[in-house]
Amino acid sequence: MSAPAPAAAGERVTFEQLVWVSACLGLTLLTRVARLPVWVTATVVAVAAIRLVLAARGRDAPPRAIRLLLAALAIGLLFLQFRTFNGLAPGSALLSLIAGLKLLETRTQRDIHVIVMIIYFLSLATLLEGESFWLLSYLIAVCWLTTSTLLRLTSSSTGAHWRSSLRYAGRLLAQALPVAAAFWLFFPRFGGPLWQLPDDDGGAITGLSDTMSPGDINELALSDEVAFRVSFSGSTPPAQERYWRGPVLHDFDGHTWRRTDSGPVIAPTLLFQGPAYHYTMSLEPSPHNWLFVLDWPSQWNASRAFLTSDYMLVEPNAVAQPIDLVATSYGHAQAALPLTAAMRRRDTRLPPGRNPQSLRLAQALRNVHPDDMGYVNAVLDMFRRQPFFYTLTPPRLAEDSVDGFLFDTRRGFCGHYASAFAALMRAVGIPARVVTGYQGGTYNRFGDYWILRQSDAHAWDEVWIDGHGWLRVDPTAAIAPERVEHGLTDIVATGAPLTSRWQQRTPWLTDTRLRLDALRLLWRERFLQFDSSSQDKLLDWLHIPEPDGQKLALVLAVCLIAGMSWLTWQVRRELHFSPTDPVNRAYDRLCRRLGSIGIVRMPHEGAEAFAARVAAQRPDLGSAVRALCRRYSELRYAANRSRTAEATFIAGVRGFRPGRTRPRGFHGSS
Numbered sequence: 001m002s003a004p005a006p007a008a009a010g011e012r013v014t015f016e017q018l019v020w021v022s023a024c025l026g027l028t029l030l031t032r033v034a035r036l037p038v039w040v041t042a043t044v045v046a047v048a049a050i051r052l053v054l055a056a057r058g059r060d061a062p063p064r065a066i067r068l069l070l071a072a073l074a075i076g077l078l079f080l081q082f083r084t085f086n087g088l089a090p091g092s093a094l095l096s097l098i099a100g101l102k103l104l105e106t107r108t109q110r111d112i113h114v115i116v117m118i119i120y121f122l123s124l125a126t127l128l129e130g131e132s133f134w135l136l137s138y139l140i141a142v143c144w145l146t147t148s149t150l151l152r153l154t155s156s157s158t159g160a161h162w163r164s165s166l167r168y169a170g171r172l173l174a175q176a177l178p179v180a181a182a183f184w185l186f187f188p189r190f191g192g193p194l195w196q197l198p199d200d201d202g203g204a205i206t207g208l209s210d211t212m213s214p215g216d217i218n219e220l221a222l223s224d225e226v227a228f229r230v231s232f233s234g235s236t237p238p239a240q241e242r243y244w245r246g247p248v249l250h251d252f253d254g255h256t257w258r259r260t261d262s263g264p265v266i267a268p269t270l271l272f273q274g275p276a277y278h279y280t281m282s283l284e285p286s287p288h289n290w291l292f293v294l295d296w297p298s299q300w301n302a303s304r305a306f307l308t309s310d311y312m313l314v315e316p317n318a319v320a321q322p323i324d325l326v327a328t329s330y331g332h333a334q335a336a337l338p339l340t341a342a343m344r345r346r347d348t349r350l351p352p353g354r355n356p357q358s359l360r361l362a363q364a365l366r367n368v369h370p371d372d373m374g375y376v377n378a379v380l381d382m383f384r385r386q387p388f389f390y391t392l393t394p395p396r397l398a399e400d401s402v403d404g405f406l407f408d409t410r411r412g413f414c415g416h417y418a419s420a421f422a423a424l425m426r427a428v429g430i431p432a433r434v435v436t437g438y439q440g441g442t443y444n445r446f447g448d449y450w451i452l453r454q455s456d457a458h459a460w461d462e463v464w465i466d467g468h469g470w471l472r473v474d475p476t477a478a479i480a481p482e483r484v485e486h487g488l489t490d491i492v493a494t495g496a497p498l499t500s501r502w503q504q505r506t507p508w509l510t511d512t513r514l515r516l517d518a519l520r521l522l523w524r525e526r527f528l529q530f531d532s533s534s535q536d537k538l539l540d541w542l543h544i545p546e547p548d549g550q551k552l553a554l555v556l557a558v559c560l561i562a563g564m565s566w567l568t569w570q571v572r573r574e575l576h577f578s579p580t581d582p583v584n585r586a587y588d589r590l591c592r593r594l595g596s597i598g599i600v601r602m603p604h605e606g607a608e609a610f611a612a613r614v615a616a617q618r619p620d621l622g623s624a625v626r627a628l629c630r631r632y633s634e635l636r637y638a639a640n641r642s643r644t645a646e647a648t649f650i651a652g653v654r655g656f657r658p659g660r661t662r663p664r665g666f667h668g669s670s
């Protein structure tokens with residue numbers, strides 16, 4: 001196969017052009033680094049660096065044989081990793097790899113056009129995988145810069161006029177907004193939001209699990225990631241009742257608590273007490289199927305969700321997408337029926353031979369406090385009076401974790417206290433279980449809702465007291481604030497969120513974060529969850545009677561016709577030359593006078609090319625027209641022009657008559 005013909009000098013890429021298109025590609029791939037195989041990112045960076053070094057030294061792309069060998073190896077390795085090129089993840093990885101390999105062989109502006117198109121496709125693929133408002137804003141900025149780069153690379157002028165290129169690219173994006181808005185508002189949704197793809201990357205998501213060992217929750221307490229948001233439609237429960245119920249743990253092996261799979265068992269009847277709280281929860285995606293709700297839930301809008309025997313609200317499948325849960329809960333509830341024998345056995349079971357010191361301590365306290373409530377208060381009083389400390393950096397515990405905590409370290413987080421308290425209850429036959437979830441929250445006054453972060457993760461206990469039912473007991477709250485160890489700068493009080501101290505020191509930064517979070521919630525509610533019902537409400541707001549799919553399509557068609565008509569008018573206005581400059585007006589007059597004798601300037605014809613054609617058709621006018629057109633070119637494209645030269649040219653055009661060989665008042669070129 002013969003080598004390709006050398007590119008024309010005007011078409012060959014320069015080092016500056018390669019730098020800019022490489023920068024645009026790099027900014028696009030930044031959003032995909034976490035999803036791309038590491039070797040793909042490394043390959044793209046390496047080949048881009050090689051091509052830029054070669055261009056800086058004035059050398060061309062590497063030999064064709066090397067490029068083909070590298071492409072075959074890279075694409076083959078990618079296929080071995082994914083076993084396919086179909087799908088969003090393998091397809092995006094292939095496009096990223098091709099963009100890097102194409103950059104390595106880039107020689108002409110046509111190659112740059114191919115890379116720019118790949119950048120656009122990669123931006124779209126990233127949007128299909130992410131729903132963040134900030135990701136969309138970032139990708140719009142990248143596409144803006146890429147379009148500006150494309151305009152600069154295809155410009156016929158030599159100066160680096162980035163300001164005009166950015167301005168023109170911004171106009172293009174702004175002109176596309178009406179059409180994009182029409183599609184977004186009126187394109188039919190079928191069963192759900194348009195912006196929704198399943199997340200199949202299998203990545204880990206921070207959050208609570210169905211097991212708890214000492215140290216698990218304090219790791220979550222270091223995370224600022226949002227777990228969910230809650231807005232109350234009426235009264236807000238006080239802080240001591242804002243416990244958001246998650247996994248309930250029953251099985252204990254002496255060190256780790258685990259959840260027992262209760263299956264779709266009908267929850268025991270509750271007698272709700274106190275005020276009812278109505279709220280809407282915006283839950284984030286989770287690899288689990290439980291839904292965090294305020295104790296104690298009575299109603300919810302998730303049709304497939306059900307309460308387990310320990311009052312967990314669960315879905316049949318994992319929560320793969322953000323959902324809004326509308327629910328009602330009560331601050332207090334009492335069991336309508338006594339505890340069954342099976343549940344009593346489950347919640348009093350302890351592993352034999354484990355934590356012997358704790359068992360002896362429990363028996364000693366029980367001898368002094370035979371009443372169940374008296375015994376509960378005695379254990380809490382022990383935590384309150386004896387030197388137990390609250391810390392996020394507790395010492396490591398052995399397999400008998402309760403003994404190690406109660407008799408050796410006496411330092412721990414909520415998981416340590418909840419585990420030890422439940423074990424002491426079970427040791428004397430009081431049914432007890434560990435409940436994990438979230439407690440408290442941060443109020444966002446800019447959006448009138450509460451934010452629960454992973455740092456609000458918490459563990460508490462529930463004990464069964466005959467005649468009362470399940471009672472919530474939070475042993476961590478028994479620790480006096482003065483015994484909170486301040487090794488971590490974020491902790492200010494027992495049970496307080498970890499962000500409290502720096503929030504108090506930097507209120508302006510806290511307000512900024514809350515404003516941004518309110519914006520994210522608005523983005524989610526108004527855009528990400530814009531579905532078919534939202535479209536029906538929009539049509540109803542537009543006073544369209546009996547809205548249906550046919551009328552929705554009709555409204556979309558009308559909007560598109562209006563939008564395309566407006567774009568056509570904009571383009572025609574830009575293409576229509578309206579000379580406002582005196583020199584341009586004079587030249588336009590010259591062209592009209594020549595057109596009156598049958599010599600019409602073509603739209604693509606430059607001034608001097610037009611003059612050459614006039615001279616060929618009318619030799620008697622050639623000298624005068626050449627002189628006028630040459631002077632026009634000098635005035636039109638010169639960096640600086642004098643008013644005297646402008647006046648001379650305008651006077652020459654004014655005196656030009658097609659029947660005369662030389663216009664009056666004009667003396668040729670200078």
